[in-house]
Amino acid sequence: xxxxxxxxxxxxxxxxxxxxxxxxxxxxxxxxxxxxxxxxxxxxxxxxxxxxxxxxxxxxxxxxxxxxxxxxxxxxxxxxxxxxxxxxxxxxxxxxxxxxxxxxxxxxxxxxxxxxxxxxxxxxxxxxxxxxxxxxxxxxxxxxxxxxxxxxxxxxxxxxxxxxxxxxxxxxxxxxxxxxxxxxxxxxxxxxxxxxxxxxxxxxxxxxxxxxxxxxxxxxxxxxxxxxxxxxxxxxxxxxxxxxxxxxxxxxxxxxxxxxxxxxxxxxxxxxxxxxxxxxxxxxxxxxxxxx
Numbered sequence: 112x113x114x115x116x117x118x119x120x121x122x123x124x125x126x127x128x129x130x131x132x133x134x135x136x137x138x139x140x141x142x143x144x145x146x147x148x149x150x151x152x153x154x155x156x157x158x159x160x161x162x163x164x165x166x167x168x169x170x171x172x173x174x175x176x177x178x179x180x181x182x183x184x185x186x187x188x189x190x191x192x193x194x195x196x197x198x199x200x201x202x203x204x205x206x207x208x209x210x211x212x213x214x215x216x217x218x219x220x221x222x223x224x225x226x227x228x229x230x231x232x233x234x235x236x237x238x239x240x241x242x243x244x245x246x247x248x249x250x251x252x253x254x255x256x257x258x259x260x261x262x263x264x265x266x267x268x269x270x271x272x273x274x275x276x277x278x279x280x281x282x283x284x285x286x287x288x289x290x291x292x293x294x295x296x297x298x299x300x301x302x303x304x305x306x307x308x309x310x311x312x313x314x315x316x317x318x319x320x321x322x323x324x325x326x327x328x329x330x331x332x333x334x335x336x337x338x339x340x341x342x343x344x345x346x347x348x349x350x351x352x353x354x355x356x357x358x359x360x361x362x363x364x365x366x367x368x369x370x371x372x373x374x375x376x377x378x379x380x381x382x383x384x385x386x387x388x389x390x391x392x393x394x395x396x397x398x399x400x401x402x403x
Contacts, residue, residue, distance in 0.1 A: 135167065161189040165288075168390060190390050194286050209247075216244055217254045224255035249365050276335035277301035277361075279374035280324075282315065282344065283381065287391045295401065296320060297381075298327045299374040300334070306377065311398045315344050321352030328356070336361050338371050 142163060168186050216239075223235055230238075232251040239246055283295040294315045298308040308327030312319060328334070333356045339345060340363050353360060363370035381401070391397045 138167070161186075161193075165190050165193065165390075184388075187388065187390055190288060194290060197290050212246065212250055212254070216246065219244075220246075220251055220254045221256050224251075224257075228258060252365050273336055274302040277338060278307070278334045278336070279338045279371050281340065281371060281374045281378060282342065283378045285386060285391055285397055287393060287397075293391065293394055293397055295397070296323050297374055297378060298323065299377055301373060304373055304377070309401060311394050311401070313394060317344060317346030317349040318352075320344060321349040324349075324353060324356065324358075333358055335359060338363065338374075340368075340371060341365060 142160070165186065168190070219239070220235065223238065224230065227235075232248050232255060235251050235255065236246065236248050239251075278301060279299045281297055283297060285293045285295060287293060291313060293311055293313055295309060295311050296315070297306060299305065300307050308323060310323050310326075324333075324337075335358065337353060337358050338361045350360065368375045385400060389400060391400070
């Protein structure tokens with residue numbers, strides 16, 4: 112009896128739906144019947160089936176209601192796997208990673224840093240280039256000998272003393288269904304851990320990033336300190352814009368996301384609670400999702 116009532120309710124609901132929605136539902140149901148017909152014990156999903164449901168999931172919003180052979184989360188996992196495989200094929204050319212650093216160069220970096228305590232990494236890089244050794248600043252930071260005593264003011268003390276006058280910024284990268292990359296700028300205020308401003312773009316520039324700081328803090332509401340990493344997106348135009356607002360930039364050490372922990376934790380929460388469960392179509396949809 113329940114099945115008959117359910118069928119009558121489904122029939123009545125079809126009169127209120129559009130013709131395109133009904134056609135999508137018919138295609139989805141016929142495809143699942145075809146999968147069951149070619150299977151023996153359990154549904155066997157091939158590559159064509161995954162492509163079909165990935166396409167249908169971004170064309171029709173009601174695809175979850177008629178999907179029976181797999182879970183909706185599986186379809187989202189298929190799309191993520193397609194994205195990973197796509198970029199894996201593009202990155203297979205050439206040997207991955209940086210060239211290895213010889214033991215002689217590592218020993219020389221440690222010897223120079225130990226003998227010259229006041230030298231910073233840029234100066235050591237310059238001295239090595241005079242000797243014909245070209246290494247990156249991050250390589251020197253990795254292998255140099257550091258003093259045992261901490262600096263006069265630790266990061267923990269700085270955060271406790273200046274949390275009210277501090278903001279943190281960072282970028283969040285989101286892939287779309289068409290393998291495009293969207294960049295989300297998150298601006299977080301320190302003492303409240305609140306997102307005061309965010310925006311989405313497909314082509315981030317230093318000028319665009321500096322404009323977001325102005326939109327987040329108009330008039331005289333700008334904070335005193337801004338914590339950010341050493342990403343190249345924060346170019347000269349961004350630094351000039353921030354300096355004109357009397358904001359002092361605090362740069363984190365290379366490969367030290369824990370020094371900007373507040374915004375890093377917020378970005379992790381956005382990924383785990385929201386973006387890991389949806390397939391992003393375009394910039395407008397991503398902005399609507401993040402706003403909600």
